[in-house]
Amino acid sequence: MRRYSRVVVKLSGEALSGESGWGTDPASLAQLADEILSVHDLGVQIAVVIGGGNYFRGRMADGWGIGRAEADNIGMLGTVMNALMLRGVLTARSDTDVRVMTAMPMQSVAEPFIRLRADRHLRRDLIVLLAGGIGQPYVTTDYPAVQRALELDADALLVAKRGVDGVYDSDPNLNPDAKRFTNLTYREALEAKVRVMDESAFVLANEQGLRMHVFDVAARGVMRAICEGEDIGTRITTDDAAPPA
Numbered sequence: 378m379r380r381y382s383r384v385v386v387k388l389s390g391e392a393l394s395g396e397s398g399w400g401t402d403p404a405s406l407a408q409l410a411d412e413i414l415s416v417h418d419l420g421v422q423i424a425v426v427i428g429g430g431n432y433f434r435g436r437m438a439d440g441w442g443i444g445r446a447e448a449d450n451i452g453m454l455g456t457v458m459n460a461l462m463l464r465g466v467l468t469a470r471s472d473t474d475v476r477v478m479t480a481m482p483m484q485s486v487a488e489p490f491i492r493l494r495a496d497r498h499l500r501r502d503l504i505v506l507l508a509g510g511i512g513q514p515y516v517t518t519d520y521p522a523v524q525r526a527l528e529l530d531a532d533a534l535l536v537a538k539r540g541v542d543g544v545y546d547s548d549p550n551l552n553p554d555a556k557r558f559t560n561l562t563y564r565e566a567l568e569a570k571v572r573v574m575d576e577s578a579f580v581l582a583n584e585q586g587l588r589m590h591v592f593d594v595a596a597r598g599v600m601r602a603i604c605e606g607e608d609i610g611t612r613i614t615t616d617d618a619a620p621p622a
Contacts, residue, residue, distance in 0.1 A: 380606040381532040383422040383499060385507075386413070387522035390431035391539045392594045393459055399431055401462050408597070410466040415601040417473060417504055424495065424505040424529060426522040427463065429455025449514035453481065456518065460508035461486060467504060475504045480512030480521070492528050499529065519578040527585050534587055535603060536574065537594035543611035544571050544591050558611045566613060573613075582613075589613040 392409060395402030416423050432455030433448065441448065460477045467475045476498050477487040488494065490507060498505050510521040526534040541549060542557070546569065549555040563583035567576065573591055582589060592599045592610030599609050 378606065379419055379421060379604050381421055381604045383529065383531050384416070384424075384533050384535055384604060385522065385526040385529060385531040386416075386423060386425045386535045386537060386600065387518065388425055388427050388459075388537050388594070389518070389539060390428040390455060390459055392537055393427075393462065394431040401431065401459070406462060406466045407470070409594070410463065410470050412597070412600045413467065413504065414471050414473065415598070416604055417471075417502070419601055419604055421604050422499040422502065424499060424507055424525065424531070425460075425463070426507045426518055426525055427456050427459045428518040429453065429457075429459060431455070432458060446514040449516070453509045453512070456508040456510065457483060457487065460506040464506055473502075473504055475506065477506045477508060479507075480509035483509075496529060517575055519574040520581065523574075523578045523582045523587060526587055527581070532588070533603075534582070534589045535600060536589055536591045537600075538573070538591060539594050542593035542596065544573050544613070546571075559608065561611055561613045562616050563613060564616055583615055586615050 388409065391398055393401045393405055395405040413423060413425065429452045433451045457479055464475045464477050467473065478490040478495055479487045480490050482489055487508065495505050507525055510516055510518050511524065522534060522536070544558045544561055544566065545555040546558070547555045563579050566573065567579055590603050590610055590612055592603065602609055
């Protein structure tokens, strides 16, 4: 039994780096590949938006003495590197066809992102890895994750976080009494200024009624369990879709 037929998963670059927080970790890549394949084996169409923070972030621009736009371009290349690494691991562990699509032209290693082509790939049960954000600087992968989920008419956006298993009312790493929300509305999240995604991503998801699940990327079996109907981590919805108190 499955709740969703099509999902988009948002992975940060750090999810691929393991404990070091830098580069790529073979064990972390293998686990992520298995989690993605378990969702695909359930019969759920799955696309993955990948960040590049394990290589470079735009906010590092000042430390390197370069402009923010240039730094963001470097970060976008990092997302492509991550997508290619993940595709390699996925294809090594399965016969499933996996396509990398990028927001900027890179014909020798990936397809350009074209909404209808990505939709066709998913309908044919291919796994689609989406890199390059939206191809523009000054935008993190949070907003593109919501945008791609909407463009591809996904039933939900699954947001995999590193080091936290949902949305809390305060930082659980600093406050042992922090409370984790099981259900949350976008309005509540915006009012509480929770640091899960960029505010612009929350606003867009709320306006378009996109359901979101926030969970721990290191927890095994969670992606599949969410698609099967379990509410693990924190579910974020619009006010009219929120469960009764």
